[in-house]
Amino acid sequence: MKALLPLVLLLGAGAPTGAIPTAPPPPATLAEIEATAPETAWRPVAPDDLLLIDTPKGTLTIELAPGFAPEHVAAIRALVRAGAFTGGAVTRVQDNYVVQWGTKNAAKTANAPGVAATGPELPPEYERAAARVPFVPLPYPDAYAKQAGFSDGWPVATDGATTWLVHCYAMVGAGRDNPPSTGDGSELYAVIGHAPRHLDRNMAVVGRVIDGLAPFAALPRGTGALGFYATEAEKLPITKATLASDIPVMHLRPHYQVMRTDSPTFAALIAARANRREPFFLRPANGVDVCNVKIPARRVP
Amino acid sequence: MKALLPLVLLLGAGAPTGAIPTAPPPPATLAEIEATAPETAWRPVAPDDLLLIDTPKGTLTIELAPGFAPEHVAAIRALVRAGAFTGGAVTRVQDNYVVQWGTKNAAKTANAPGVAATGPELPPEYERAAARVPFVPLPYPDAYAKQAGFSDGWPVATDGATTWLVHCYAMVGAGRDNPPSTGDGSELYAVIGHAPRHLDRNMAVVGRVIDGLAPFAALPRGTGALGFYATEAEKLPITKATLASDIPVMHLRPHYQVMRTDSPTFAALIAARANRREPFFLRPANGVDVCNVKIPARRVP
Structure with a gap:
C-alpha cells in the first residue's frame, strides 16, 4: 500500500528536513511533485x-x-x-x-x-x-x-x-x-x-x-x-x-532556482513524466525523451 | 568513389524512369534529395x-x-x-x-x-x-x-x-x-x-x-x-x-502531395537527416528521432 501514500506526506514542507531519501519516491502527478518539492530539490541560479x-x-x-x-x-x-x-x-x-x-x-x-x-x-x-x-x-x-x-x-x-x-x-x-x-x-x-x-x-x-x-x-x-x-x-x-x-x-535583483537533477524529487519527476498519472491518461508511455522531461525552473522572492 | 556521386545523377529528372532502385542511394543533403525526388517518390493527398x-x-x-x-x-x-x-x-x-x-x-x-x-x-x-x-x-x-x-x-x-x-x-x-x-x-x-x-x-x-x-x-x-x-x-x-x-x-481545388515513406528517396532522406552533409555540420549525429525527420509535403499545380 506504500505506493499509494500521497506524495505530499513524503516530500511536503512538513517532512523531516535534511534527510534526502536515497530511493526515489513512488510516481505521482507532475503537479503534486512540483508543488511539494522540498527546498533541497532546488539549486539557485548564480x-x-x-x-x-x-x-x-x-x-x-x-x-x-x-x-x-x-x-x-x-x-x-x-x-x-x-x-x-x-x-x-x-x-x-x-x-x-x-x-x-x-x-x-x-x-x-x-x-x-x-x-x-x-x-x-x-x-x-x-x-x-x-x-x-x-x-x-x-x-x-x-x-x-x-x-x-x-x-x-x-x-x-x-x-x-x-x-x-x-x-x-x-x-x-x-x-x-x-x-x-x-x-x-x-x-x-x-x-x-x-x-x-x-x-x-x-x-x-x-x-x-x-x-x-x-x-x-x-x-x-x-x-x-x-x-x-x-x-x-x-x-x-x-x-x-x-x-x-x-x-x-x-x-x-531577480532570483531563480532550477530543480536539482540529482535529487530524489527529480527522479520522481522523470518517473511521472514517463508514466503520467493524471486522470486524463489511459495509457502511460513507460518512456520519455530527454527533451520532454522539462527541467523545472522558478522565480523566487 | 560511388558515395561521392552527386545525387542529382541518381534521382534527377534525367535518370531512367520506371526502375526504382532497391537499395537507398548514398546520403546527400536534404535540399538535394527534395529537389531531385522523382514523381514516383510522392503520393497524392486524396x-x-x-x-x-x-x-x-x-x-x-x-x-x-x-x-x-x-x-x-x-x-x-x-x-x-x-x-x-x-x-x-x-x-x-x-x-x-x-x-x-x-x-x-x-x-x-x-x-x-x-x-x-x-x-x-x-x-x-x-x-x-x-x-x-x-x-x-x-x-x-x-x-x-x-x-x-x-x-x-x-x-x-x-x-x-x-x-x-x-x-x-x-x-x-x-x-x-x-x-x-x-x-x-x-x-x-x-x-x-x-x-x-x-x-x-x-x-x-x-x-x-x-x-x-x-x-x-x-x-x-x-x-x-x-x-x-x-x-x-x-x-x-x-x-x-x-x-x-x-x-x-x-x-x-488545391492539390497536395506527401513524400512516400516507402520510397528509396525517403530512405535517402532519413539517412541525410541522421547524418547531415551540409557544410555547416562538423559532426553528423548518426541518429534522428521520428519527429525530427519531417515528412515532406508540397502543393502541386
Whole structure:
C-alpha cells in the first residue's frame, strides 16, 4: 500500500528536513511533485549566470552555462557589460526551429552571409570530457546518443567519452556561420520547436531560457531565407541586456532556482513524466525523451 | 568513389524512369534529395482527406488520416459539411504544446470543463492492429516505443502488436475531456512544440497540418488555464472550413502531395537527416528521432 501514500506526506514542507531519501519516491502527478518539492530539490541560479534580455515584448531570462561553454559565456558577459546588446534586435524567427537575436553590430549584418564575426575567436566548446561532468542517466533509449540524461540542472547526452548539452526547447546557443570560429557570442538563438538534436556537438550551447520564452516563440515568422526578418521594421529591438550580478540594488535583483537533477524529487519527476498519472491518461508511455522531461525552473522572492 | 556521386545523377529528372532502385542511394543533403525526388517518390493527398480551415490569419491545410481514425475522420467530415466549423474559432494556444480550434458550439464552451460533447460517441481510435499497417522502421532507438517508423506518409510507432500515429510537430488530434467518449471531432488541436509523445495512444490522432501552420504557431499564447484564451476577443475566428472534394470548380481545388515513406528517396532522406552533409555540420549525429525527420509535403499545380 506504500505506493499509494500521497506524495505530499513524503516530500511536503512538513517532512523531516535534511534527510534526502536515497530511493526515489513512488510516481505521482507532475503537479503534486512540483508543488511539494522540498527546498533541497532546488539549486539557485548564480547571479553572474542570470542574463536578462529586455524588449518591448517582454524579458528573456536566461541561465548561462559556464560549466559547459566557459569561454563563450565569458564573451557573452563581456558583450553584455559593454552594452553591445542594447540597441540590438531579434533578427530571425524560423517556425519549428529558433528565435535569434544579436548585438547592435550583429543585428545590422544579420542575414548577410560572409560577414565575419568581430569578436575574439572562441574554441568550439561543443562537448566536454565525460569524466568531468556529473551525470544522471535517463533510463530510456535516445535516438542520437549512447545515453541521454541530466547534469546539474541541464539536459545532456553522452557517448561515454564526452558529454554535451542537447538542443531541447528553450536551450540557447551561439549562432555561427560555417567556420566554427565565427561564433563569437554576438548572435544567440533559442530553440522554439521540436528539439533540433542534429545541432548537438555542432554548436556551442551556452544556456537555457528559464522564463519568458513564450512571447518570443509567438513572434511573427521571418519571411527571408532561414526565417530572417526581411526588413528592419520587423526586427524586435533589444532595449537592454543585463546580468543579474550587475544590478546594484539587491532587492531589485531577480532570483531563480532550477530543480536539482540529482535529487530524489527529480527522479520522481522523470518517473511521472514517463508514466503520467493524471486522470486524463489511459495509457502511460513507460518512456520519455530527454527533451520532454522539462527541467523545472522558478522565480523566487 | 560511388558515395561521392552527386545525387542529382541518381534521382534527377534525367535518370531512367520506371526502375526504382532497391537499395537507398548514398546520403546527400536534404535540399538535394527534395529537389531531385522523382514523381514516383510522392503520393497524392486524396481530395476527401484534404481539409482547409480558413481564418483571417491564413489557412490551415490538413491531411486527414482515415486509415488510422476512420470514425473520427468521418465525424469531422460531417461537421465540416454541416458548416459547424464556420463561425468557430481558435480557442487555445499553449506554448510548446498545441494550438486548438473548434466548431461554433465547441468554441462557445471551450475551457468550460464538464461540458459534454454533443456529437456521436466515437470509439477510441488510438492504435491499430500492427498487421494491418504497412511499416517502414526508422533504424534508431525510440524513447517511447519498441520501434518508431513510418507508414504511408505518416510518422508512427509500434510495440509489435499495435501501431499508432505519433504526436510530432504539426500532427492533428481530436481534443477530449477525461472520458475518452468526449472526443467527438468538434475540437481539434495541432502540435506546435516538442513532440508530446506522452499523448500517443491516449488521443485520436486524425491528421497532419501539411501547409500553413506557421502563422498559427505564432499566435499569442492564451493566458487562461492550459493556454485557453481568457476572452472572446482573443479568439481567432474560423471563416470557413472546406474539404477539397467539395470544391466544385476543379481548377480551384488545391492539390497536395506527401513524400512516400516507402520510397528509396525517403530512405535517402532519413539517412541525410541522421547524418547531415551540409557544410555547416562538423559532426553528423548518426541518429534522428521520428519527429525530427519531417515528412515532406508540397502543393502541386
